[in-house]
Amino acid sequence: MIKITKPGLLTSVQDLGRYGYQKYGVIASGVMDPIAHRIANLLVGNDEMEATLELTLLGPDMEFAEDTLISICGGNLSPSIDGKPVKCWRAVFVTAGSKLKFGGCKTGCRAYLAVAGGFDLPDVMDSKSTYIRAGIGGFNGKALQAEDQLRIGAPSTLSTNMMNMLSAEKNEKKFAEMHWTISSDFKTTSTAKPKVRVMKGRQYDWFTPESQTKLFTESFEVTSQSDRMGYRLKGPTLELKHEQEMLSEAVNFGTIQVPSEGNPIVLLADRQTTGGYPKIGQIATVDLSIMAQLKPGDKVQFTEVSHAVAQQLYLDRERNIQQLKQGISLKIRQQTK
Amino acid sequence: MEFTLQPLGDNSVIIELGDDISPDIQRKVKEVSSFFDEHAFDWVIEYVPGFSTVAVFYDPIKIKSTKLPYEHVCEELTSLLKHVKVKQDSEPRVVKIPVCYGGEFGPDLEEVAKHNGLSPQEVIDIHAGGEYLVYMIGFAPGFPYIGGMSEKIAAPRRKNPRLKIPAGSVGIAGKQTGVYPIETPGGWQLIGKTPRKLFLPNGATPSLLQAGDQIKFEPITVEEFQRWEENEND
Structure with a gap:
């Protein structure tokens, strides 16, 4: 059991999303940064689909009622256990009674807290993701509040082995960190000048040649009107060759659409299922994590990528994650022999 | 096809x-x-x-x-x-949607009327007099995109989308009309509000309406709206 003592800015239960119901207008939801989420799960021996807590800018305070194996991945929100700093991107064994707190946001915008065994919560339409606007999924359909108590599920054999190994090492500290972490290639949260690869959108040709050029040459700022649904960007105005109403159709995670006032909106995890604004671009899936870790005030540069290259990058990255998954279980098996 | x-x-x-x-x-x-x-x-x-x-x-x-x-x-x-073919169409399901037009429920009714050189009452008569087809559900849970609206009351989307539109709001965007099932941001011109719930998260299908349904809008007063809302919440 984990008890929330302070909720933080926006802490919610999310998994990889609610798919299969978009035809009823039920949005996909799910984590903003799928890579950090998946790795957080893999590091504690979970299936990568398991739900995690998504923490935003200012993390929550919480107490552990039982010995728990956790990992925190994504943005660095300065986690500490009973006053001692805890490393991100690795498995951490936490003893019962410990208090986890977060300080300032050093890098990125969101962190993912995975617990071995996942959270014992019901699926709503096949997912544990919280859809706050509709009040469904996650913990009572809401962002976490003080006094909320989250039950933890049964850990896998792999998780149990990791816990036994680390609990033997913890000495007088209240927690023990795994000695190894993952390759920095997976840590997408700390680039000074983030570049995000974008494919041409379905209505790219509707825009003036100047606007097409500006999309890929100038930088855009994430405005304060940005949330899990989408980021409103500020930068050069993007204009259509002539006014044109389009028929609403499906949109995707990372679709860049442009309302008539000319400032682009990047659609993210809580995006609508369909949209009626022209789509100038589409962020390559491999770069969604970079985008989702930007916070208001950050600047981003879009660079063009072909659809074929974007798909190849997708396949390559999935292969790398599968290798990472095998690597982690192999390492644990060797260490626990 | x-x-x-x-x-x-x-x-x-x-x-x-x-x-x-x-x-x-x-x-x-x-x-x-x-x-x-x-x-x-x-x-x-x-x-x-x-x-x-x-x-x-x-x-x-x-x-x-x-x-x-x-x-x-x-x-x-x-x-x-290649082998998918359009079958003979069957009788559509008819769903009645009560709407309280104008006032605080429809802040853009005047705007839509002005845009088309009509009085607000004429916009209401035309909107409620039409027969509508649900083309698709999208944008928000249970949100119907409805066709069949008269071009006499068409109005462009707002240049700047609203950050909050209350659930039940009935709107117009271009030649389309629709109903907002939950509070959400959006760029439609709002002409009224319905007390009926369109998003049913615990239902067998989470949406009251489905693509292919026929809709009939029925004007109601503020008092009728309140009575409907009480019954819906029972």
């Missing part, structure tokens, strides 16, 4: 079945949707119908091919959809 294919990112393809809002194209969209309801493919994650399109989201990892997943998906869809 004739169609074109185009990617919507690196994990989705859009099947385009026309470029207009028409009952004929809606029937094609419905047939393609039914095809995916009746056939399971392990690479298909889900499909999302639009006015004249069906987007298919797929898992590139599940596609075993030496070609790029998109090329393989296009070949598959081309051969699969």
